[in-house]
Amino acid sequence: MGETIVFTSGKGGVGKTTTIANIGAGLSRLDKKVVMLDTDMGLRNLDVVMGMEDQIQYNLLDLLDNQCRLKQALIRDKRYPNLFMIPAALRCKRIRDYESKLYTLITQLKQEFDYCLIDCPAGIDDGFHFAISAADRAIVVTTPHISAVRDAGRVLYLLESQRLKQVDILINEYNERMVKKHDMLSKSDIEEILGTNCLGTVPLDDKIIVSQNQGIPVVSLRAKSARSFMKIVREIDNPKIIPVDLNAEDPCEKQQHIFLGGKECGYEG
Amino acid sequence: MKGRKQDDSRLIAKERLKLMVDSEPLECSETTMSRMKQEIADIISRYYEIAPDNYEIKVVLKQNKKRA
Numbered sequence: 305m306g307e308t309i310v311f312t313s314g315k316g317g318v319g320k321t322t323t324i325a326n327i328g329a330g331l332s333r334l335d336k337k338v339v340m341l342d343t344d345m346g347l348r349n350l351d352v353v354m355g356m357e358d359q360i361q362y363n364l365l366d367l368l369d370n371q372c373r374l375k376q377a378l379i380r381d382k383r384y385p386n387l388f389m390i391p392a393a394l395r396c397k398r399i400r401d402y403e404s405k406l407y408t409l410i411t412q413l414k415q416e417f418d419y420c421l422i423d424c425p426a427g428i429d430d431g432f433h434f435a436i437s438a439a440d441r442a443i444v445v446t447t448p449h450i451s452a453v454r455d456a457g458r459v460l461y462l463l464e465s466q467r468l469k470q471v472d473i474l475i476n477e478y479n480e481r482m483v484k485k486h487d488m489l490s491k492s493d494i495e496e497i498l499g500t501n502c503l504g505t506v507p508l509d510d511k512i513i514v515s516q517n518q519g520i521p522v523v524s525l526r527a528k529s530a531r532s533f534m535k536i537v538r539e540i541d542n543p544k545i546i547p548v549d550l551n552a553e554d555p556c557e558k559q560q561h562i563f564l565g566g567k568e569c570g571y572e573g
Numbered sequence: 574m575k576g577r578k579q580d581d582s583r584l585i586a587k588e589r590l591k592l593m594v595d596s597e598p599l600e601c602s603e604t605t606m607s608r609m610k611q612e613i614a615d616i617i618s619r620y621y622e623i624a625p626d627n628y629e630i631k632v633v634l635k636q637n638k639k640r641a
């Protein structure tokens with residue numbers, strides 16, 4: 305039985321699509337079978353970032369409307385062994401009416417895939433509620449910028465009523481040099497403010513832009529962000545290794561917090 | 574870098590965020606707010622002989638979101 309992880313943020317442009325593409329590719333490198341769903345209807349991006357834009361015949365809405373079979377909507381990545389994508393539709397009327405159909409689809413996908421990764425639109429409107437409706441777990445992507453962290457806080461608050469088995473944050477565009485100079489919020493600052501465990505940080509990296517120009521995930525290249533993504537991928541795939549932040553005041557206390565957090569929601573993993 | 578400066582922008586951001594994330598503005602009507610400010614002004618004038626132009630009253634109401 306696979307796991308469904310929604311990637312959300314509140315604020316737009318913080319790196320949800322970039323993160324999902326690389327975590328998807330990274331998990332498939334670890335021999336996991338992965339499907340990525342783009343629910344950012346109207347403004348699809350994941351296909352472009354993955355370099356799959358010219359392979360689209362059907363989309364998620366076609367599939368939910370029974371206009372095509374699952375096999376027809378799944379686009380297989382030619383470079384990674386077990387990586388698939390279902391693109392977003394270019395229209396998005398009454399998306400919340402599709403929540404039960406999405407749930408049925410995801411239940412079906414979880415039989416076949418180890419991971420089902422959902423790319424969520426920015427904002428906290430209907431598209432957000434649709435995207436989180438069938439998730440087991442959420443990763444809230446933020447940057448260390450004050451407005452992004454605030455919006456992440458808002459999203460974490462909204463996710464609380466969702467009864468997910470695990471919620472973590474991921475910090476993108478992290479600048480170690482600025483953090484050292486106390487010019488940027490640090491990983492532990494953000495964990496403290498949001499009261500949530502951080503899976504890892506990804507630096508601002510020109511190679512991400514270059515790789516997206518070419519339609520390939522950066523984890524395929526030699527790049528500092530590729531190493532960060534692979535570290536996060538291992539973190540996601542191996543929940544027994546609990547992240548210990550050496551900068552935190554008391555790492556033991558933090559471990560316990562994560563453990564209890566999971567237990568409270570009935571997490572068996 | 575040696576000791577932290579008081580005005581590290583990182584610490585300012587952190588303090589601001591702590592207020593923002595744990596609480597949200599409480600709705601308060603215009604008339605309630607002005608009556609409240611008038612009552613506060615009355616108290617101030619009991620203790621100080623000061624013209625209203627020489628002070629400013631700012632009331633920020635926050636409610637806890639009570640995140641689990």
Ligand SMILES: Nc1ncnc2c1ncn2[C@@H]1O[C@H](COP(=O)(O)OP(=O)(O)OP(=O)(O)O)[C@@H](O)[C@H]1O
Pocket residue numbers: 313315316317318319320321322323344349424425426476477506507508509510512513516529
């Ligand atoms: N770590 C990084 N270093 C450099 N560029 C990055 C990084 N992360 C993201 N970007 C760039 O920032 C832009 C926005 O990223 P992305 O599309 O992943 O964000 P998003 O959260 O999915 O946006 P939206 O809210 O619009 O869906 C992209 O052009 C991407 O190439």
Ligand SMILES: [Mg+2]
Pocket residue numbers: 320321322344349423
């Ligand atoms: Mg996106």
